[in-house]
Amino acid sequence: MLRIKELDSGYGDITVLKNISLNVDEGEIVSIVGANGSGKTTLLNTISGILSPKKGEIWVEDQRIDNLPPHKITELGIVQVPEGRRIFPLMTVYENLMIGASLPRAKAKAKQNLEYVFDLLPRLAERQNQIGRTMSGGEQQMLAIGRALMAEPRLLMLDEPSMGLSPLLVSTVFEVIAKIVEQKITVLIVEQNVKKALGLSKRGYVLENGFISMEGSSDQLLNNPHIKKAYLGM
Amino acid sequence: MGFLSVVANGLSMGAIYGLIALGLTLIFGIMRIINFAQGALLMLSMMVSYWLWAATGINPYILVIIVGPIMFAVGYICERCLIKPVLDEQKDVREPVAVLLLTAALAIVLENAALMVFGADYVMAKTSFSTSTIALGPVTVSAARFYGLIIALLAAGIFYLFLHRTQVGCNIRATGQDRNAAALMGIDVPKTYAIAFGIGTALLSVAAVVLIPFYYVHPSVGAVFMTKAFIVVVLGGLGSIPGAVLGGVIIGLIESIGAQYMAATLTAMLVYLVFLLVLFVKPTGIFGSPYDW
Structure with a gap:
């Protein structure tokens, strides 16, 4: 569904990502793990069109998307839940x-999707009229996920959903993501929490200093001595 | 003039200042651009309204149906053809200075173009309500100013509802609060910018049609209102809608009450004095917050 070929990307003169190639198949759940500053957010923002790649290609099925503006990429069903929630604070x-459902394709199914989101995240139903910025970190993360689901994603990309949350809330967020996968939505998850991410996904990539240093099935990666030592503290 | 009538006149002028400031605050709130051409665009709206009135004789208030869309188009095209290319060059800058200079240049061009096309004459749409007054109990107000107050408040109310109740309005607010998150949700941010600029300009057409029955139009009329609009916006809080309306009313009241008790030059000073005072006490303005959309 998503194919990235030999991608370089970064900011201004600085190249952060070098020669990234990866693919995500329909219905799959894939994780990209790596430490702070390894280029995880840069990668998702390049896929979403917030950043333009310096080199390489990004394909969604048979359409090349690396030159499309972000809203066109969202229109194709490639929806990102950005790092740090980024909900609209005064709404x-x-x-x-409803901003999530502003695309015509999503608007037509807004009512049905809203029911699904409220069913999945009952807390949001209780707090419909609360102003975004007055909610707790965990609630904001749920809102960011709910907002992305309203956009009818075919590929949902989550950028560090565990960031700044207590261990208990991290588990809740990952339970929610597991339920989303059941809806036949393809999921690409980018995480520092290697154990949680690889525990959920079938396949993963390890991003180190802008390169993909390893790839394989989640089990393989979780048992790899380097990963155990560098990321799992074992 | 009785004190209440003075207050009423101040209120109406203040509401019009607020209306002009609304466009300024909208454009700043969404695009982080201070539009120095706001005054010149007001002048253009007044000129277009005046000449349409002179040509057709239609009630100036009704002319807003024609002038509004014209000014929306002017603003939209200005953004797309002039501001966007510069903004794209500076897309990683939070408050782009080159765009600010561009709007200042646009103001100069518009003023001189108006001087060339319309001449330097002072003109006014002398309608039946230009000189008549309305008595509301003990209060006597100029009819044109009274209608101006009602229309300005109505426009501000409709504008508020538009931002909160329509999809386009919500998209505009979302873009102002977080443009990247808005783009990720499928909002066409560059187009939303152009629409916001168009609406900010179209709001001026409302101010223009209520002004021309009692205020002289000339190519540099914009400068008078530009300064006031700046003070109003900073006073109320840059980016705040209630702030713009309240700031406008405060300035209008100071001017009109002050003029009763002191020389006109002193009144102008009083406005700046209050302005400075507010800045000393609350630098973000009355309703100021980092983001207000």
């Missing part, structure tokens, strides 16, 4: 969700 929960 209510309901308004935030």
Whole structure:
């Protein structure tokens, strides 16, 4: 579904990602793990069109997307839940969700998707009229996920959903992601929490200093001595 | 003039200042651009309204149906053809200075073009309500100013509802609060910028049609209102809608009440004095916050 070929990307003169190639198949759940500053967010922002690649190609099925503006990429169903939630701080929960459904394709199914989101994240239903920035970190993360689901994603990309959350909340967020996978939505998850991410996905990539240093099945990666030592503290 | 009438006149002028400031605050709130051409665009709206009135004789208030869309188009095209290319060059800059200079240049061009096309004459749409007054109990107000107050408040209310109740309005607010998150949700951010600029300019057409029955139009009329609009916006809080309306009313009241008790030059000073005072006490303005959309 998503194929990236020999991608270089970065900011201004600085190249952060070098020669990235990866693919995500329909219905799959794939994780990209790596430490702070390894280029995980740069990668997702390049896929989403917030950043333009310096080199390489990004394909969604048979359409090349690396020159499309971000809203066109979202229109194709490639939806990102950005790092640090980035909900609209002065809008209510309901308004935030409806911004997610502003694309014509999503608007037609807004009612049905809203029911699904409220069913999946009942907390949002209770807090429909609360202003975004007054919610706790965990609630904001749920809202960011709910907002992305309103956009009818075919590929949902999550950028560090565990960031700044307590271990208990991290588990809740990952339970929610597991339920989303059941809906036949393809998921690409980018995480520092290697154990949680690889525990959920079938396949993974390890990003180190802008390169993909390893790839394989999640089990393989979790048992790899280097990963155990560098990321899992074992 | 009785004190209440003075207050009423101040209120109406203040509401019009607020209306002009709304466009400024909208464009700043969404695009982080201070539009120095706001005054010149007001002048253009007034000129277009005046000449349409002179040509057709239609009630100036009704002319807003024609002038509004014209000014929306002017703003939209200005953004797309002039501002966007510069903005794209500076896309990683939070408050792009080159765009600011561009709007200042646009103001100069518009003023001189108006001087060339319309001449330097002072003109006014002398309608039946230009000189008549309305008595509301003990209060006597100029009819044109009274209608101006009602229309300006109505426009501000409609504008507020537009931002909160329509999809386009919500998209505009979302873009102002977080443009990257808005883009990720499928909002066409460059187009939203152009629409916001167009609406900010179209709001001026409302101010223009309520002004021309009692205020002289000339090519540099924009400068008078530009300074006031700046003060209003900073006073109320840059980016805040209630702030723009309240700031406008405060300035209008100071001017009109002050003029009753002191020389006009002193009144102008008083406005700046209050302005400075607010800045000393609350630098972000009355309703100021980092983001207000």
